[in-house]
Amino acid sequence: MTHPGWGDKWADAPVFPLAGSPSQNTQTDRNSGEGAKVLPLRKPRSPGPDDPDGPAAGRLATVTRARPAPPAPAPWKKPPLPKPAFWTRRRRRNLKVAALSLVALLVLLAVLVAWVALDALRARDSLEQAARGVSTLQTDAVAGRTEQLDSTVTELQRHAADAKDATGGPHWSLAGRLPGVGPTVEAVATMATVVDGLARGPLPQLAEVVEVADPATFAPHGGRVDLRPLEGVAPDVVRADQSVAYALQRVEGINRSPVLPQVSAAVSDLEQQLADLRMSTATAARAARLIPPMLGADGPRDYLVLVQNNAEPRALGGIVGTVLVLHADRGRIELTEQMPASQVGPFKQPPAELTEDEQAVFGDKVGRWMQNVTSTPDFPRAAEIARAMWARETGQTVDGVLAVDPAALAEVLKTDGPVAVGSGERLLGEDLVSYLVNGIYLTETPDGADLIFADVAESAFASLSSGSGEPSGMVDALAVAARQGRLLVWSADRAEADLLEGTVLDGGLRGVNGSRPVVGVFTHGLQMAKIGYYLDTAVDVVERGVRSDGARELDVTVTYTSRVDESDAAGLPDYIVGRGESDPGLIRLRSIVYAPAGGAVVQASENSEKIGISPQKHDELQRVFDDIELHPGETASVTYAIISGKHQDGDVILRTTPGPRPVEVSIRK
Incomplete structure (x- = not known):
């Protein structure tokens, strides 16, 4: 059914889809993002004869739906405005200023580095001169050239002040904060400060001290x-x-890994010079603290002196032949007692209680016979035992113990000239040593030999106390004897013993000194004879490598050579070759080796053939030994493979038994 006036008007009108519609039989898709998409509709049914709308109603084939329009922008939001021209100019100007500032900063840094580099070169030159000055001062002080000390100190102060001035400006402090440059700058500044402090502080005082402490x-x-x-x-x-x-500690603490090679070399050089100087100052400081009280400045002192005979070897040198007593009071020294060591003891029980290690290693002989106290390589312990023996024998408790041998006495007597011995013959140096440990037994009875031996020892101490010899020569003689282990000193005063510990006068048994492993090679004669005069000893130490934990791998070869002439052996007196010896001229000895602390002897071979070893323990150190027989003219070599304790990567220290002649020592890497 149509409305009047409408149905006939629109019945034959064409139906147009909306813009963008692809066909008449589609409907717009409201969810599409492409404009007005038309979706298909259900096919219209045909109107029947009774349809009230009639046939004309079916002509409306499609219904279109338009996509909603986007919402209009809020009235308060405005689109961005274009930036004005002045904004762009300002940005360009800021970039230009930043670039110029960066260039200026780089130029400033370059100037700063150049300035510091020039000062560093100046400081390095001054430090090198100062280091040489330290070395010269140390050398002159030790040599007693006191007249040159003032000028040396003045030059040292000038170079040190110049180095300090070159490293003292604000630019230097600023450069120290730069990455990569800082460690080098800091190293140079530290060296300059250290040297300047020494030059203005202790070194001038040390020069004055050396003048006062001149041997004369x-x-x-x-x-x-x-x-x-x-x-x-x-x-x-x-x-x-x-x-x-303290100065040495500061220089040792400089980190050299990030430092320029030239500066690192300068640090190492200064460290070595300071280490050498420290050896002198430490010795002087000990002497200043030890000599006055030990010579009776605080009250009288008495010392037992053990005179060893190297012709009958013991670990510390030789069997004790004579004992003396020295009395010191306010610098005055007197010889108050002397007797053959054979008259002290023997004791049924050791006057000093022996440790389990000592009993296992030495038996009780080391504690019952005065002649055998030097069997232990630990001199402080030997001194304690000898002191106890002397107190038991005489009732006198001494304040300290010294040990010397004929070579040390001969060095002291050199400054007096030849010494009259025996029938009046006058001898000096090596000739005197040869006579005392060998020739005397060819012409004298044992009792007569003991008397002559004691007379020479008395003459040496009389020379020391009277000052009849040349002073510097006397000091040099004592220094040589100490370095060879022929002069040893022990004090019963604990504080004085601590000052002596670690010095060449100490003779203590230790397996490590700082980071340096200590190897002990000692000789013990197995005969009651003076055949040891004919024994020569050489020790060769070869470093095979260093392990990752700092332990050292060492080969220690000990070579013994007999100087006995086979044609003369049968004619040697029994006192030299030993009573009842079936093979005159045979030398029987025990080679003893102590491993460093924490280390071990892992293998041994004699004359290139492997031998068995039975390790023993002595004061926490491992020791092994090998008994050797030498016929006249023979040579025997024993090589010990040793591993030191951990973290012992310093240079090897070797202790040996001093014989009638110096031990030949070689230490190689």
Whole structure:
């Protein structure tokens, strides 16, 4: 059914889809993103005869739906405006300023680095000169060239001040904060500060001390040493040593890995110079603290002196032949007692209780016979045992113990000239040593030999106390004897013993010194004879490698050679070859080796053939031994493969038994 006036008007009108419609039989998809997409509609049914709308109603075939229009923008949101021209100009100007600032900063850094580099070169040159000055000062001080010390100190101060000035500006401090440059700058500055501090502080005092401590100053006059000069400078010497020790510690603490090679080399050079100087200052400080009290500045002292005979080897040198007693009071030294060591004991029980290790290694002989106290390579322990023996024998408790041998006595007597011995023959140096440990037994009875031996020892100490010899020569003689292990000193005072510990006078048994492994090679004669005079000893140490834990791998070869002439052996006296020996001229000895602390002897071979070893323990150190027989003219070599303890990567220290002649020593890497 149509409305009047409408149905006929629109019945034959075409139906147009909306814009974008692909066909007349589609309907717009409201969810599409492409404009007005038309979706298909259900096919219109055909009107029946009874349809009220009639046939014309079916002509409306499609219904279109338009996509909603996007919402209009809020009235308060405005589109961005274009930036004005002045904004672009400002940005360009800022970029230009930043670039110029960066260039200026780089130029400034370049100038700073160049300035620091020039000062570094200046400081390096001054430090090198100062380091040479330290070395010269140390050498002159030890040599006693006191007249040159003032000028050396003045030059040292000038170079040190110049190095300090070159590294003291604000630019230097600023450069120290730069990455890559800082460690080098800091290293140079530290060296300059250290050297300048020494030059203005302890070194001038040390020069004054050396002048006061000149050997001539301490030469005895009328049997007495004037202790007042040394007592007066003792505090300055101790302070100087402390300052040098602190300076050495600071230089050792410089990290050299990120430092320029030239500066690193300068650090190493200065460290070596300071280490050498420290050896001198430490020795001087010990002497200043030890000599006055030990020579009776604080009260009388008595010392037992063990005179060893190297012709019958023991670990510390030789069997004790004679014992002396020295009395010291306010610098005056007197010989108050002497007797053959054979008259002290033997004791049924050791006067000093022996440790389990000592009993296992040495038996009780080391504690019952005075002649055998030097069987232990630990001199402080030998001194304690000898002191106890002397107290048991005489009732006198001494304040300390010394040990010397004929070679040490001969060195002291060199400054007096030839010494009359025996029938009046006058001997000097090696000839005197040869006579005392061998020739005397060819012409004298054992009792007569003991008397002559004691007379020579008395003459040596009389020469020391009277000051009849040349002072510097006397000091040199004592130094040589100490370095060879022929002069050893022990004090019963604990503080003095601590000062002696670690020095060449100490003779203590230890397996490590700092990071340095200590190897002990000792000889013990197995005969009651003086055949040891004919024994030569050589020790060769070869480093095979260093393990990752710092342990050292060492080969220690000990070579013994007999100097006995086979044609003369049968004619040697029994006192030399040994009573009842079936093979005259045969040398029987025990080769003893101590491994470093924490280390071990892992293998041994004699004359290139492997031999068995039975390790023993002595004061926490491992030791092994090999018994050797040498016929006249023969040579025997024993090689010990040794591994040291961990973290012992320093240079090897070798201790040996001093014989009638110096031991030939070689240490190779």
